[in-house]
Amino acid sequence: MIRAAAILALSSCSATATIAQETNTVRARATSAQKHLAVVEADLHAIQEAAAEVHAALPGAEDERSQLLDTIQYVFIGGGVMAVCALAYYVLNKVKK
Numbered sequence: 001m002i003r004a005a006a007i008l009a010l011s012s013c014s015a016t017a018t019i020a021q022e023t024n025t026v027r028a029r030a031t032s033a034q035k036h037l038a039v040v041e042a043d044l045h046a047i048q049e050a051a052a053e054v055h056a057a058l059p060g061a062e063d064e065r066s067q068l069l070d071t072i073q074y075v076f077i078g079g080g081v082m083a084v085c086a087l088a089y090y091v092l093n094k095v096k097k
Helices: 002-010 015-060 067-096
Strands: none
Touching: none
């Protein structure tokens, strides 16, 4: 509004010409915004389709565990069991003496 008033004050054009010029500017900006919105909507549609494909593929997906990690896990479990057995053996032999 201030811009329009400044243009009107500085120019010797009529108010009608200034209003028409500003209206054309607004119309051009609206058209540009509509074009950008169409591009964004197309991108959003593509993203939604990709997300649907991921959801469709998820039920058949399984997590894969490393065999090395499984082996390390079993070694630690075995070591823990052996430590408990060794501790029980030591305590039972200590009590007998």
